Amino acid sequence: MSDPALGLTMLGLIVVVIMMGFPTAFTLMGLGMFFGFYAYYNPAEAWSDNKIFDLMVQRTYGAMTNDVLISIPLFVLMGYVMERGALVDKMFYAIQLSFRRVPASLAVASLIVCTFWGIASGLVGAVVVLMGVIAFNPMLRAGYDVKLAAGVITAGGTLGILIPPSVMIIVYAAVAGQSVVKLYAAAMFPGFFLAFLYLVYVVGWALLNPRIAPPLPPEQNRVPVPAWMRSFQAAYSPNMFAGLLKALTSPGKAQAIEGEEGRISYRQILRHLGYALVPLALTTGTFALIWWYVVIYQTRRADDSAPEGLEQLGAPPSAAPSAAADIGPATSFYVVFGVLAALAALMLVRYYRRMDADRLVVVKLLTASVMPLGILTFIVLAVILFGITTATESAAVGAAGAFLLAFYARTLNWKRTKEAVFLTAKTTSMVCWLFVGSALFSGVFALLGGQALVEQWVLSMNLSPVQFMILSQAIIFVLGWPLEWTEIIIIFVPIFLPLLKHFGIDPILWGVLVFVNLQAAFLSPPVAMSAFYLKGVSPSHVTINQIFAGMMPYMLIVIVCMIFLYIWPGLTLWLPQYLYGG
Amino acid sequence: MTVQRFLHAVDAVSTWVGKAAAWLIIGLMLLVCVEVFKRYMLNMPTAWIFDASNMFYGTLFMLAGAYTLAQNAHVRGDFLYSSMRPRTQAGLDLVLYIVFFLPGIAALVYAGTDYAALSWRINEHSTTTADGPPIYHFKTVIPIAGALILLQGLAEIVRAVVCLRTGEWPSRLKDVAEMDVVEEQLADSDTIDEADRKAAIERAQKIDETARQRGMGGDLQT
Numbered sequence A: 001m002s003d004p005a006l007g008l009t010m011l012g013l014i015v016v017v018i019m020m021g022f023p024t025a026f027t028l029m030g031l032g033m034f035f036g037f038y039a040y041y042n043p044a045e046a047w048s049d050n051k052i053f054d055l056m057v058q059r060t061y062g063a064m065t066n067d068v069l070i071s072i073p074l075f076v077l078m079g080y081v082m083e084r085g086a087l088v089d090k091m092f093y094a095i096q097l098s099f100r101r102v103p104a105s106l107a108v109a110s111l112i113v114c115t116f117w118g119i120a121s122g123l124v125g126a127v128v129v130l131m132g133v134i135a136f137n138p139m140l141r142a143g144y145d146v147k148l149a150a151g152v153i154t155a156g157g158t159l160g161i162l163i164p165p166s167v168m169i170i171v172y173a174a175v176a177g178q179s180v181v182k183l184y185a186a187a188m189f190p191g192f193f194l195a196f197l198y199l200v201y202v203v204g205w206a207l208l209n210p211r212i213a214p215p216l217p218p219e220q221n222r223v224p225v226p227a228w229m230r231s232f233q234a235a236y237s238p239n240m241f242a243g244l245l246k247a248l249t250s251p252g253k254a255q256a257i258e259g260e261e262g263r264i265s266y267r268q269i270l271r272h273l274g275y276a277l278v279p280l281a282l283t284t285g286t287f288a289l290i291w292w293y294v295v296i297y298q299t300r301r302a303d304d305s306a307p308e309g310l311e312q313l314g315a316p317p318s319a320a321p322s323a324a325a326d327i328g329p330a331t332s333f334y335v336v337f338g339v340l341a342a343l344a345a346l347m348l349v350r351y352y353r354r355m356d357a358d359r360l361v362v363v364k365l366l367t368a369s370v371m372p373l374g375i376l377t378f379i380v381l382a383v384i385l386f387g388i389t390t391a392t393e394s395a396a397v398g399a400a401g402a403f404l405l406a407f408y409a410r411t412l413n414w415k416r417t418k419e420a421v422f423l424t425a426k427t428t429s430m431v432c433w434l435f436v437g438s439a440l441f442s443g444v445f446a447l448l449g450g451q452a453l454v455e456q457w458v459l460s461m462n463l464s465p466v467q468f469m470i471l472s473q474a475i476i477f478v479l480g481w482p483l484e485w486t487e488i489i490i491i492f493v494p495i496f497l498p499l500l501k502h503f504g505i506d507p508i509l510w511g512v513l514v515f516v517n518l519q520a521a522f523l524s525p526p527v528a529m530s531a532f533y534l535k536g537v538s539p540s541h542v543t544i545n546q547i548f549a550g551m552m553p554y555m556l557i558v559i560v561c562m563i564f565l566y567i568w569p570g571l572t573l574w575l576p577q578y579l580y581g582g
Numbered sequence B: 001m002t003v004q005r006f007l008h009a010v011d012a013v014s015t016w017v018g019k020a021a022a023w024l025i026i027g028l029m030l031l032v033c034v035e036v037f038k039r040y041m042l043n044m045p046t047a048w049i050f051d052a053s054n055m056f057y058g059t060l061f062m063l064a065g066a067y068t069l070a071q072n073a074h075v076r077g078d079f080l081y082s083s084m085r086p087r088t089q090a091g092l093d094l095v096l097y098i099v100f101f102l103p104g105i106a107a108l109v110y111a112g113t114d115y116a117a118l119s120w121r122i123n124e125h126s127t128t129t130a131d132g133p134p135i136y137h138f139k140t141v142i143p144i145a146g147a148l149i150l151l152q153g154l155a156e157i158v159r160a161v162v163c164l165r166t167g168e169w170p171s172r173l174k175d176v177a178e179m180d181v182v183e184e185q186l187a188d189s190d191t192i193d194e195a196d197r198k199a200a201i202e203r204a205q206k207i208d209e210t211a212r213q214r215g216m217g218g219d220l221q222t
Helices: A003-019 A024-040 A051-064 A071-085 A088-098 A105-120 A124-141 A146-161 A167-176 A180-208 A227-235 A240-249 A266-305 A319-327 A331-353 A357-369 A371-385 A391-408 A414-448 A450-460 A465-479 A485-503 A507-522 A529-537 A544-567 A570-580 B002-022 B024-041 B049-070 B086-121 B136-166 B180-186 B194-212
Strands: none
Touching: A003 A024, A003 A414, A003 A450, A003 A485, A024 A051, A024 A414, A024 A485, A024 B086, A051 A414, A051 B049, A051 B086, A051 B136, A071 A167, A071 A371, A071 A391, A071 A414, A071 B024, A071 B049, A071 B180, A088 A105, A088 A124, A088 A357, A088 B180, A105 A124, A105 A146, A105 A180, A105 A371, A124 A146, A124 A529, A124 B180, A124 B194, A146 A180, A146 A507, A146 A529, A146 A544, A167 A180, A167 A414, A167 A485, A167 A507, A180 A371, A180 A391, A180 A507, A180 A544, A180 A570, A227 A240, A227 A357, A240 A266, A240 A357, A266 A331, A266 A357, A357 A371, A371 A391, A391 B024, A414 A450, A414 A485, A414 B002, A414 B024, A414 B049, A450 A485, A465 A485, A465 A507, A485 A507, A507 A544, A507 A570, A529 A544, A529 B194, A544 A570, B002 B024, B002 B049, B002 B136, B024 B049, B049 B136, B086 B136, B180 B194
């Protein structure tokens, strides 16, 4: 048998053996070792001097010193700590209350919690089971359509592997030799865009056909307003915000009110005013950050890069002043920023004018349950995306921050810390050993010429880039049925990567499409695991077929999302290009 | 039962080493955090941090390999596998451990020993930075991790043989699992229905198992 044919045999064998259920990392090592031994075989030297042994140990050491993979344990640790530290049921309760007037409020809240939770953790199984208990049964009890309820949770549960900071993206970056930071920036909009499409679908369906998502009975939607707040409103003003401000200057009436823990103190007034100010602070913070990055930070950076008095050799000395004028952002930015800021200000004014006790309690609940996790992920992502630190550094800071938050919220004890650490070790070891095996395997595959044969074969088909795109995504979609994402990204994606250049496809765009694609693969009956996780916690009258039927529309939405991403590559590529340049 | 004791003894060794190595992640986290503080706040970067963090990370995942194997947590294409009978699973495993695992890992130990020995002989230092830290002990991790995982692999082979004879997989040491988070999240919740909560906590592990089999092995065929 010729060498390239042997390479293809190797590829075929690996698929067969993976299907037999043997741990994939060792299958790759074993196969790589045998085929490599044959490829390097030289009758003149002793068998123990075969170069395959050098290749093997060098590939292993390469994985041990890989500067991309090193951020995996840190992000995984952050995820596990957050997952144990944040309270998902409180989060769901608060979000559901704040969306109580939206159609299909429970479904919307489930999606938002899933998206949010997905930022923290990348585990499909645990998310679906948890959300199944927290949201699925209440939805069924409220009379929601089984298919709607099932679809929201299974689709939302798989979002976690797509939305940054996700481990899948780091592994792809390591495999494809791309920058983690750029991939994070690229996956940012598509991830939230997909979640947004899901939301539009749910709300749209509920608007068209209100029977599938009846509103909750009023007693379940009532915001638990404490009694003192009512008397407070009576004493000052029905508007809590105005009332709290007044109470700041004349606390006498407030201090006469009996609260749950005795009289209302001045500190309590201050604290509630703080809660009331959270929406304002968030909005101004966001706008200030954008302003800082676009106007101040970038201009300063541009100034730094061209120090004064340093003239380019042979450059006309008059060129410098004209360049300085171009540094600031375009006028259109100021216009858009101004309009957005005005809109936000308008909404805030409207919001604060109607700040009744209900609203204050909801803000308080949201702040307590969502904010810590939100602030941490926001900081981690912002620090990575703005290119302030590397992915590894921000992962480490994020993990430390997760610990601090969990200690602060008193949700982390010694047992949970240990669990998070051990789970991190297991997950990291699983991914990285797979990487060791695959590094050897792909080395031998290329050595035998299998890679060249695949390339030749694909090129001989004379595909257009669109056809190649569809073909490659279809193959990955089918592979996503029986395999986990780790195996797909580490073993099969590298086969396509060298071909991308030939077809002029950006590996970042292609990678993001793969991430989105795997969402669809994980939602396709009859192999989708999330459906079975949900079945495990649902009441017995829900059949697996109902769950599958509920998932189908979301699968179509994912495919629609992929088409959008392909037609408008800007959705993916704009952010990395804007932040880091071409 | 002596075989079972042997299996648990090997599991215990792998688990102990793996869990000890797992704590390196805390070290790595603190190391990088301190470096971030020093570099960005005090403007005094440290040259050897890059090598040191590699050592933490590399040692962590290599030494946890045997622990992961002992907990059956290495990713496997369990789509068909998990719906087979235990005897069939054990037969497949036995053959594949002998055909792929043993030669592959033995080669890793052999090659790793040479690699580390050479590194010790030449007193190798990292070349990432000028005057880098020594790396021969880091390279020694490869044969050690290989030997541990080989030992655990032998235990797995014994497991497969036992299973072939008795028709049942021998037990593993109990360890933390990803689904444990369900219990932790739901245990003290006051917004969720009591009965739902209890049922989910009780069945979490079972649900995980059944879902991995995609309903083919269990009671989900409704």
